[in-house]
Amino acid sequence: MKTIDHAANSKVFNQDEDRVDWHDETLWFIRQKRDKASKQIPQWEALREAASQIKNHTLSNLHNYLEEFELNAKANGIQIHWAKDAQEHNEIVYDLLAKQGISKMVKSKSMLTEECHLNHYLEDRGIEVIDSDLGERIVQLAKEPPSHIVLPCIHKKKEEIGALFHEHLGTPEGNADPQVLTEAARQHLRDVFLTRRAALTGVNFAVAETGEIVVCTNEGNADLGVHLADIHIACMGIEKIIPKRGHLSVFLRLLARSATGQPVTTYSSHFAKPRKGKELHIVLVDNGRTKQLGRPDFRNSLKCIRCSACFNTCPVYRRSGGHSYHSVIAGPIGSILSPNLDMAKHADLPFASTLCGSCSNVCPVKIDIHEQLYKWRQVLVKEGYVDAKKALSMQLMAKTLASPTLYHLAGKAARTTLKYAPFIAQNRFNPWYHQREMPAVPKSSFGEWYQKNRTK
Amino acid sequence: MNSRACILNAVKENQPELLALPDITHLLEVENQDLVAEFTRVIEGIGAKVFQVNKYQEIIHHLKADFETEKVRVVSTLKEFDEIAKPFSGLDNHELADVELMILPTHFAVAENGASWVDDELFKERVLPFIPQHLVFIVEKEKIVPTMHHAYQLIGKKKYSYGTFIAGPSKTADIEQSLVLGAHGPRSLRVFLV
Known part of the structure; x- marks a missing residue:
């Protein structure tokens, strides 16, 4: 059975905006108390x-x-x-x-x-x-x-x-x-x-x-x-x-x-x-702990003393709630501990992060949590635990960025499309544009501008 | 292979190369400070009350004012409080469930966090500081140390069977982060500095 992933669970949690704000503020208040105590x-x-x-x-x-x-x-x-x-x-x-x-x-x-x-x-x-x-x-x-x-x-x-x-x-x-x-x-x-x-x-x-x-x-x-x-x-x-x-x-x-x-x-x-x-x-x-001990990139997650400072500081945890992680230990530390136990079940968790690094900064035993989140993503993609659509789009992106011809072509296509048919990108199916204004489409790429102007 | 051997083998196989254990003696260096004042500030900040007294009689006077010591059950391990308290000599510690006030000695206290250390050298019955409605600790002023590092230096290699640091009354903030004193253990803590 496929478990509902963090993003889908968060969407449910976010239906009640007032509650999300309250949850967010309550946890941030605890984070601030932690700051005050540590500075004394x-x-x-x-x-x-x-x-x-x-x-x-x-x-x-x-x-x-x-x-x-x-x-x-x-x-x-x-x-x-x-x-x-x-x-x-x-x-x-x-x-x-x-x-x-x-x-x-x-x-x-x-x-x-x-x-x-x-x-x-x-x-x-x-x-x-x-x-x-x-x-x-x-x-x-x-x-x-x-x-x-x-x-x-x-x-x-x-x-x-x-x-x-x-x-x-x-x-x-x-x-x-x-x-x-x-x-x-x-x-x-x-x-x-x-x-x-x-x-x-x-x-x-x-x-x-x-x-x-x-x-x-x-x-x-x-x-x-x-x-x-x-x-x-x-x-x-x-x-x-x-x-x-x-x-x-x-x-x-x-x-x-x-x-x-x-x-x-x-x-x-x-x-x-x-x-x-x-x-x-x-x-x-x-x-599973001895298994984690044998993973050089992830073993120091075993240093955790379960203080939860990383939960309280995490912008994703505060706004998505603990149950979204569908894991006994939620938050950033849970997201690096859980895939060790079951990669298939917890493949979504290392992606439930902005990689801002705040978790690592507050960790009292200096676990490099955000770096491990990033490394788990790579392991999970390699092992084939990531959504096929995401994997395909990433491969396309990698091919495009690796070839100057494809890159220029893609840039031109995007500029033309966004100029004449912006609704293709800016519509309610694209969450990136919820509550965001579109940036103005540039007339040309830097490459084209440079070609045109370098002789002047 | 039994589970013990299984786990120990897996640990041995998977643990990284030996890393050095750091020296932590530098953490013992602290600035000179007024330990009584710091202890008082911190423990009052976490919900306890502190009184400085010269004689045990003063403590009895205080407690008589705050509690109906004639009517409620008061227990102490210190004979200095015989006037208002009885020792506990029962065999079943469940009999302590109705104790209103418990007066106990402590080994020492810690300024940085308001905690007092008690172990079974002082009293054998572990539940004593947990079961009463209200708790009183007697702390000797000169036995306040600056930090937990100094605390563990004092404890050293002592062979106790049970010991605990207690900092303030029992409390919880599990309901919407509203602090409530008196979760399961004592509702209040009075510390008398002698």
């Missing part, structure tokens, strides 16, 4: 450079660091599991729950479990999963995927959330006050935290030197979930490793400032050992 730190650029180099080094020594992490975590009483793909990851989580007869689990934010479609897998097997991050809970109630990795329901207006909460949590009809809605979610989820025996979290950083993992939240939902449960399952991609505990300083200084402009997330929790008498499991997941 004189060492900002030095921090970015350090973070980038630490991650580059880690990727170049990942094999040893994974072994070191496993050794230290096990010595601390943590149980380690390895999953080569999404299927195996889901099976591991299910088995851990089934073994203890657990049928209800609370989960804090984890993009990896979204990537693996864990919720569906567990629900199909009779296990109820409740997402405890407020934004995630909202999209879960709406039966939608998150549209943003840090702000999962940024596409939703408070009135829509009010209606959802009225239906599911019994808030007064028509009430869209964020304070009231958040309070309702607090009461609902507190009961969930107090009654679940299993809690799943993501992982922001895993330290090879100590075998500990760090989980960052603002709401405190990850901690409330795991401290009140018998079993804590933490799922992480293998690229989340950093070498030493001291390196956390670099990443924790960058993460929240890049994400929302906060000086740090409210909670940065370090789990080194399970609670007394309880279990802590870590699932290390590959799911």
